Amino acid sequence: MSYEELAPRKMRILKAIVDDYIQSMEPVGSRTIAKKYEVGLSSATIRNEMADLEDMGYLSQPYSSAGRVPSDKGYRIYVDHLIEIDESKFSEYNRLLNYYEQRINELGQIIKVMTKLISKATQYTSFSMKYKTRSSIIKACQVVPIEKGRALVVVVLGNDLVRNKIVNIDYSIELDTIVRLSNILDRKLSGCRAEGISVIIVNEIVKESCMDRHLILPLVDGIIDCLQHAEEVELYTEGASNLLMHPEFFDVNRAKAVLEVVHDTDIVVQLLKKSAEAGGLMVRIGQENDFDEISDCSIVTATYRINDVELGTIGVLGPTRMDYQKVISSLEYIRKKLNQDMPHRLEGS
Amino acid sequence: MSYEELAPRKMRILKAIVDDYIQSMEPVGSRTIAKKYEVGLSSATIRNEMADLEDMGYLSQPYSSAGRVPSDKGYRIYVDHLIEIDESKFSEYNRLLNYYEQRINELGQIIKVMTKLISKATQYTSFSMKYKTRSSIIKACQVVPIEKGRALVVVVLGNDLVRNKIVNIDYSIELDTIVRLSNILDRKLSGCRAEGISVIIVNEIVKESCMDRHLILPLVDGIIDCLQHAEEVELYTEGASNLLMHPEFFDVNRAKAVLEVVHDTDIVVQLLKKSAEAGGLMVRIGQENDFDEISDCSIVTATYRINDVELGTIGVLGPTRMDYQKVISSLEYIRKKLNQDMPHRLEGS
DNA sequence: GTTAGCACTCACCTATAATGAGTGCTAATC
DNA sequence: GATTAGCACTCATTATAGGTGAGTGCTAAC
Structure with a gap:
């Protein structure tokens, strides 16, 4: 899918809408944008732009006189072009990591700990997957x-x-x-x-x-x-029940459907493996996922390699209205961390 | 705690109430009992008996003019004296078990499969725990x-x-x-x-x-x-999301609290170990549990031994309003099955 | 000891009205 | 031509009030 270029002003407004909606989960109106975000425009102008964005498929309206909600396509452009990765905020990771540092004795363990931290920090569900071996010499x-x-x-x-x-x-x-x-x-x-x-x-x-x-x-x-x-993988899940904190899963049936996927080892492995193929960071938004049960969820996965040796994949699953900025920043931060810590660990013990 | 002896008629009525409530989760009224269950008594008489049972603490009333609901104490007497164990219904287990039979190659595997079956059959969450080794020669x-x-x-x-x-x-x-x-x-x-x-x-x-x-x-x-x-234990959880199907967990906060316990390996192990100490079958009802988060849940555990060798513990967690009859029968059935199958397995491979 | 009858309680459901956030459109302004 | 102010309209959400019915406790009769 190719996306037509959007005028910078439309981009700014789209970003504001997504940012706001991610935070509040309420359809966001033109007045809100005009007041809370620094786009020097009146609500009427923003209204017009929003109508355009809706026509283009980046936004949608739950009902005729409600505010706008980002569509999957809207999130996609947000993730691809509007996110600012900010790794400065993750000193908390460092602190906790140092605490664990001493007791980590196995290669996969460090990734496990990271998984726990991520699920705590993001309040979504996180997974880590590790091939029991890849280079099976x-x-x-x-x-x-x-x-x-x-x-x-x-x-x-x-x-x-x-x-x-x-x-x-x-x-x-x-x-x-x-x-x-x-x-x-x-x-x-x-x-x-x-x-x-x-x-x-x-x-x-x-x-x-x-x-x-x-x-x-x-x-x-x-x-x-x-x-x-040896071709088997090891899967580790953390914070499954976190999902229940998000309003989109207050409905029991939705929650159950998603939790069933989260607990289904085979499906999760499949999801994480996809990322490994793609390499690096991968974001799948809403309907982009292959499984209907999670068509209102997004998955962010990152596969880590050092010297072309695949260390493992970490993934985060949350509602489509996910704090992509935080999740992606976290995973990027971890990539840095691994590159820094693992090499000496690999030659070491 | 010792319980005063209850008149047989009161027992019959109590059983009817618990049976009905377990099935419907609606406070059960005197008329329902008189009509649906064969106690040759009028609703008025039953009403009087129910008032007695409430005074004794076996029942309670959600609000002044509602039907009665069993209390923890009521469930306790139900579990201890009123349950009829019926193992005839579990031919389904056999069928499924035969399917798996051939691919079971490890000692603990059979218990794992049982765990899966139980969670399917009961619609509650089930656990199995196995010491990685106990006889550590x-x-x-x-x-x-x-x-x-x-x-x-x-x-x-x-x-x-x-x-x-x-x-x-x-x-x-x-x-x-x-x-x-x-x-x-x-x-x-x-x-x-x-x-x-x-x-x-x-x-x-x-x-x-x-x-x-x-x-x-x-x-x-x-x-x-x-x-x-080697003193570590292996824990296996199945059907965590099943809990969401039961109305008592339609409230997200309750559900989250319980799921957090279910996913907390340490707590679950602790719960299951208690059963091992007690030996055999153990039922903990509502407030009898040590953890507040599951004070509206019951846990049934069974520890299996052959020749005094502890094979493992299987546990079922569900709402206090649990189908005790089914759960207990299942676990008893499995005990028979293990006694029948395991000995030759132990000398075999 | 058991049962029928009756007044009373209280959750639950339904209908209706009031509220307010947000829109689209039009006309005035920069 | 782009931007903005103003206004009528839409529709989910909330609050209120009346009605319904299951169930009780109590009393009196059997």
């Missing part, structure tokens, strides 16, 4: 004997994520055989990409171990299982 | 080398739960040293209870490995870390 793998007939397969993946699975093995296999096997598997498979475990490699393992194929297969299957699970 | 432990200076500690616990942690080790340690160390650790610590890793054992390990103490300590610390995390 096998860094190391090992077989741990548990007891006769059973062993644990452990795989360490490219980004230090660990996956494991208990497998049943032949009763006849002795403990030290497992240790030997474990070393062979580790040597053969380390460095492999997930999809690179070919039959050829398995054959080599069989040959080198001098053992029967059917004794080894359960172990290899276990390893492959670990890798498949 | 070390079944096996192993050190997996990842790369120079780093290794992965893996601990398999009594109930087949696996925990792991990446630790930094001295740069000078060679790969085969780790393998040797791993075997020593496994031999020395297998069979240990979590709290039984004494300094003596560590000293033995140091001696046998002929290595410096400070080289080994990071590994031992890693193992201990794994065990400490």
Whole structure:
């Protein structure tokens, strides 16, 4: 969709309307704009401009003599051209972040904390998603004997994520055989990409171990299982009930529909993944969302990368009448923060 | 609290009132009882009995000329003495359960599925909690080398739960040293209870490995870390938004307060743990709950054990006006089901 | 001990009127 | 030609008042 250029004055008025409506949720009238915002114009002139903006589809009127309300198209132009990102206000994040700093020991944890902060600060619902691994190179793998007939397969993946699975093995296999096997598997498979475990490699393992194929297969299957699970994502939701604070969800049915989406892991992951594809920041407004249940909601997502390694995606879901400025600024702020903090963290522990 | 004995007729009337109110949420009048329920009495007589029941605190009146509503005390006597558990209706569970049966591969999974079914069937919110491990005997432990200076500690616990942690080790340690160390650790610590890793054992390990103490300590610390995390619980929530379907939560503020509790992992765990202490089935009605936010809610919890091994706790949260009969029957049904299914599962995979 | 009858209470519903924020249009002004 | 002031009109929202009915407590009769 391309948007015709709008005269600067129309832009100013549109911005004022959206700003006001975001704050009050009341249809905003021409007099309000004339009084509260510094557009040196009378209400009558503004009235005319508003009529134009409505004709162009940026505003709409709930009923004939009410004020104007931004349409999805209006929000879109607001988000694309009228927002002023202001990161100066987020010192609160810093304070809270420092508090957590010391106890953060895992890569994903920092994003989790951010998610919590965002939901607190914005009063919307926020999500964070992290691929359990993306660069699924096998860094190391090992077989741990548990007891006769059973062993644990452990795989360490490219980004230090660990996956494991208990497998049943032949009763006849002795403990030290497992240790030997474990070393062979580790040597053969380390460095492999997930999809690179070919039959050829398995054959080599069989040959080198001098053992029967059917004794080894359960172990290899276990390893492959670990890798498949590795494509899973970890989802973290914060502040779902915040949505109930916003008047648009005072109606129980609306609220229920939205909360069902919020609690549906599959849908949320789908939504966040879209952002990852697009890369960087993404705003989907109202009907632009694929799901009808949230056609009166907006989603802002940001996917963070360092050295082309995808760290995760953070998303915020709120009513279409969302404080885009605050949300977008927050996510941008976090991007800076991550770029600043993560590199040393990545080489560090 | 001890409750005075109630005359059988009063009991019958009380049951009728609670049954009706649970279904309709409307204050129930004497005429309704006389017509809909088979107590061969006139409305006037019932009126007198109701007045008595109100005096005794089992009922209350929203306003002077309205019907009666059960009080917490009324629900209590209903739950304790008037419920008929009927498990015949839950064939639906069976059908759904069979569908999932094949894909259940983990111990806790079956409880998760049950949780989902319950929330669907009852239209309330349900939880399941599982200790990540309770019998924290070390079944096996192993050190997996990842790369120079780093290794992965893996601990398999009594109930087949696996925990792991990446630790930094001295740069000078060679790969085969780790393998040797791993075997020593496994031999020395297998069979240990979590709290039984004494300094003596560590000293033995140091001696046998002929290595410096400070080289080994990071590994031992890693193992201990794994065990400490083992006391954590896993919580699973299903159907949070179901609560919004019940009229008592049409008010946004009530709904928000309750949903906040539902989403607060710590509080929910606390609630469910209480049940574990009490053992078996537990019903907490309205004000009996420790948290004000849910003083208009009831919680039914059931902790399941087999051979004194705690499998987990399932809980249902809904409005005080809850279909206790259905909820309690469901949880009892599941207890039967678990006793039937789990034993072979436990020895099996 | 039980029941029928009756006056009384009080939430809830409905209709109507009053209010006021906001508009579109027209004519006067810069 | 663009801007503004003025005015009649629209329509959601709020307040008020009367009517309705479910349910009670009490009394007297069975």
